Amino acid sequence: MLLTLLYSCTGGAAVLYALYRWIIPFIVQYHAGLALIWHDKFVEGMLDMLTRSTRPQRLLAAVQKNATRGDPRSVVRAIDQFCRHKEWAMNVGDEKGCILDSVVSEANPTYVLELGTYCGYSTVRIASLLSPNSKLITVEFNPEYAKIARQVIAWAGLQDKIHLVEGASGDLIPKMQEMFGVKTFDLVFLDHWKDRYLPDTKLMEKCGLLRKGSILLADNVICPGTPDYLEYIRNSPQYESQYFKSHLEYTKVEDGLEKSVFLG
Known part of the structure; x- marks a missing residue:
């Protein structure tokens, strides 16, 4: 009786482990909604509870353990390895990262x-490719994310190239010229709240932050998706757009980047 119960518990535990470790992750690789729910709701919440830490903190620990201080590409590789083999995270990822590069x-x-x-x-990917006199301004609304990002940036040795500002994009965009002495941006990478892509693009136009030839590069235009932004950017005579088909970071779910050149 006891042995039967023991075998049943062991078998049940083995099935649950297999579901968690292999079966469900394989299934969600191909389904957008399930992938986001599984990784962002179930797995992250469970690991936060078990480790008493957050996903960004665990990602930082992986960087500090596996990346060489002062080597940006080793920082990128450490994060990619963490996200592919340990815990998914909402970075642009290695596949789309090559397009970004x-x-x-x-x-x-x-x-x-x-x-x-x-x-x-x-x-880090962007700053590592910039010339010495270039400037990267990055905006983050979540102070906890910003705290981790500063440490990741410092580990990569890129803190002198990057200005990280905390706050809402809608509040900060009108202040960019005054805060940083920037007249226009040559490149804008949109990877924040998807419902802010369109209003922030229109705000940058209104504030005169785009010049003829400025490039907007938008991530996650298919998954989770930015239909209002795509409709605007692809139909506006002010832009010439190109879609780069790819996959949602670290999955097989279709996603892509939209590159749009401002024509003035």
């Missing part, structure tokens, strides 16, 4: 604005 390298921007820092992954 190519756009930054091609544009060779002097002034860059990033909306949505999170833990600093894309911030």
